[in-house]
Amino acid sequence: MSTSKDIDLSIEGMSCAACVNRIERAVRKLPGVENAQVNLATEQARVSVADDGPDAAALIAAVVQAGYQAHEMNPAAAAPEAVPANDWRELALVVGGGILTLILNLPMLTGLEIAPLWQWLLATPVQLLVGARFYAGAWAALKDRSANMDVLVAIGTSAAYGLSVYQALTVAHHAHLYFEAGATVIVLVRLGKWLEMRARRRASAAIRALHALRPATARVQRHGQEADIPVAQLRVGDRLVLRPGELIAADARVLEGRSQTDESMMTGESRPVDKAAGAALIGGSVNGSGLLLAEVTAVGTETVLAGIIRAVENAQLGKAPVQRMADRVTAVFVPVILLIALITLAGWLLAGAGTDQAIINAVAVLVIACPCALGLATPAAIMAGTGTAARQGILIRDVEALELLHSVQAIAFDKTGTLTEGKPRLVSQQTFTGSAAEHLRLAAAMQKGSEHPLAKAVLDAAAGQALPTAVDMQAVPGQGVQAEIDGARYVLGNRQLLAAHGITPEGGVAEQAEGHSLAWLARVAPTPALLGLFAFGDALKPEAAAAVAQLHAQQLRVLMLSGDNVGSAEKVAATLGIREVHAGLSPTDKAAIVARLHGEGVRVAMVGDGINDAPALAAADVGIAMGSGTDVAMHTAGVTLMRGDPRLLAGAIDISRRTWRKILQNLFWAFIFNVAGIPLAAFGKLNPMIAGAMMAVSSVFVVSNALLLTRWKSGAQHA
Incomplete structure (x- = not known):
């Protein structure tokens, strides 16, 4: 299958929009060029070429032939100085x-x-010296x-x-x-x-400020010795020694020590963020007063900072x-x-x-x-607009999203991780047959390795216990998970998942009324049986109510599209003042509701943070992901809120307008x-x-x- 790549060029000598048109025409004439966009304000060009298309040298030659100067831009290079x-x-x-x-x-x-x-x-x-550039440009044109x-x-x-x-x-x-x-x-x-x-x-x-966050060197620990090396030589797995006040050279995970980091340039978060063993560090943020030992998890163009700059x-x-x-x-x-x-x-x-x-x-x-x-x-x-938004923690990935966002009429929210903290805990268990302890071990074995918030809650509750081995694990998006343990087949999930296996769930009425999320555990083979019920509680984000109020003040229609049960979704919605609630939805259901609104002539923005939100994010006019969410959600969305504050959504709409x-x-x-x-x-x-x-x-x-x-x-x- 044919693929394409982008080549970025810096252009010199443009004077007006007619120059833009001429360069674009000159480059697009080359065989293998799929698209060319020239920006007069940034004096840059982005050219999409097929794998067998022209290289940077051929593109530069075409630009020079059109009467301008050009050179290839290095994504890893520092931004140009403020006054060349x-x-x-x-x-x-x-x-x-x-x-x-x-x-x-x-x-x-x-x-x-x-x-x-x-x-x-x-x-x-x-006329002849000061005006020379006009003669040169006119002759080329x-x-x-x-x-x-x-x-x-x-x-x-x-x-x-x-x-x-x-x-x-x-x-x-x-x-x-x-x-x-x-x-x-x-x-x-x-x-x-x-x-x-x-x-x-x-x-x-804004771009220059982000580039400036890349330090030139990093202190690493190798074979028990510390040494300063160029950042370009860092590799995943290297151990970083981070002294107080230093720029963090790459994305990493804390191994030892406690400190706070300043991540304001990436996320807009003005308060220092606590860091301890296991915490993620963002390359380009500033270490506080503590000494940290951290393991590098991403370098170069794969870091969060590089992704922000690229976006x-x-x-x-x-x-x-x-x-x-x-x-x-x-x-x-x-x-x-x-x-x-x-x-x-x-x-x-x-x-x-x-x-x-x-x-x-x-x-x-x-x-x-x-x-x-x-x-x-x-x-x-x-x-x-995009540079200012980035400094405030709002990452606008493409110009179409910026242009569409100003005219959205409805905002559709996922619930978990978007309006709630996304860190649920197991608050109660109900058993129908067997023991609660055994049910917890089975559920934890089935969720091992999962990034879902409910999975983490189960694993936290079962911490320290010996877990059986689960094989042939399959996640069912928006419904739950199924796996085989000791020769028996189990499912853990919502009513739809159990109904798909011919099992009728019981109980949960009181828990649902309290706004808790529910997951039933059942054995589906060799002998079907309903085993137990897990109830999870998830706190609302402190900023959620203010965020919804701001959107209402912007004359926007606010909806909730949740895969959770009706009781939990409606309780959260009532607390926040959201009047339109759709619960118990699969990922395709969410996408279908967004598509239906779109078909009614309503311009919709979807806000989510999980894998199960990706179809709805893609179906919406503008997809908006929480920076605390999954990579799939962020890659699908046109806008990312770099910290988990839903009030940034009103800010994103405001800066777009x-x-x-x-x-x-x-x-x-x-x-x-x-x-x-x-x-x-x-x-x-x-x-x-x-x-x-x-x-x-x-x-x-x-x-x-x-x-x-x-x-x-x-x-x-x-x-």
Whole structure:
């Protein structure tokens, strides 16, 4: 079966959404490329290729052929520095050009005159050196038979510069020259791009902060000796020596010692988390005041931290449907603007205006229409929103989940581990035949190795007892487990499981009324018999009631879909204020209810934490997993709440809504700057200098507007 892989590239030289379209087209032409997504805000590309498709070198060659620079990104490498060296070179060019341009504008500011020769000497370095990137970008675009922002700026400023040279050489010295107009546009646009780059890097601060959690070295214990080694050399099974205050180099399990760790960067949990023997450690968290000896359980790209970074990058690299629409508009936008500029030129000439006035008005059209802001509107908001959410413990894995979450109408909760602690304990036993002690040993033998919360409760209750050997164990999702012990076949589970084997369960009425979860033990072969009943109690999460109240305040319909018995589910629902309860459900039943709601036109988010929730998570418009749950649930979900606080769900919906509003605001203002400015320029009401300033301001505005999302707090922070 053919499979695909993703190759991530860093792209240099993009100026607007038209550049994005051109790079995507160039890469998609290569045989074996299945998809290509380029993000202007992150300056990155993700290319999906078949196993026998092109390698990174071939993709880079295609990007270079399109007129840009690229290199492959190393997932294990550190994030780029906040202010790269070429930023200072860019700033030096802008400052130098700005000084020359300021001198050129002295006549307008002070009334002093500058001779045409001196104007030419001042303007030429700005036009040819500071403006060199526009010529390079325009040439690459025109070779590719396309157009972008660079084409608009290069043509517009060259027209102003050329007209001024012509006027200086052929007309009397009183002729009006436009050297300052072209120079001002170039400097303002480059200044805008520099400010935009700085703002974009602020938006990607979350990724850099996560990368910074990776220490360079780790102290390991080997053959009784301690030594510092590079983190890249760590292997699963190595023993880490973690001193107080150190960054934990990889995911691990505590073998000896007691301490607390700060996991706030990964989970948003502001309080230190107690750690003792057997506790899991997250690589990148900070050890507290205790000395720990721990065994490495995951390294490199398999760690929790790497997974968080990968998920945030996936969301930021992804392209929302609304962005695809903007890209389609941009694909025809630049050619249309070139046509409008020609019509403006011809119209003013036919109206009897001078050649210089006609050219200047056409230049203003070209400059004001640059679609930089349009290309940045959506990805800048997505970068800021997903990065901020990650810092608060809300991991949004893909951009579709971010876009859909804002419009969900109903939230469907699993019960155990989502609204309850997921740490039930055995509270009572009832026997129908045989002894309670023997029943407990049989149940524990059948549950050995299981990660289910009820299985752990049984195993805890039977701790220290000698257990018989169970063989041919089979988990029945949403119902229970069956196994063979000493030649007899047993089942342990709910009413549906027993009914499937022709056994009628008894008892449990009082326990069910108390809200306890029930599991019956029965022998199904060679002679069927109902043996006993186990009742489990599970405490509600302290934050659950507040979480449900927050969702109701957000005008959302809240449901509970539980595999537990009706009494237990209804008692929990009544305590929390959930009015719509479906209990005794199998995994397929949960998925079917979600699908039915979907069919009724209700957009549904499903919240769960177990294997039995995976089908419903996949069926929902948006699947939301608890970070304390199983890997299957987290891999199926589009959103993961990194700590077990259900109040984060309201936060996830809130940040999605805010991000969506920012996207719409940015698109609106980007279109306003472009579309409203074009007729003003065409009718001579906007000179090129003001047009250049407006274009630069529009790009900085949309990125700065998106950055307001970085102030957001989830409302679920611990004191």
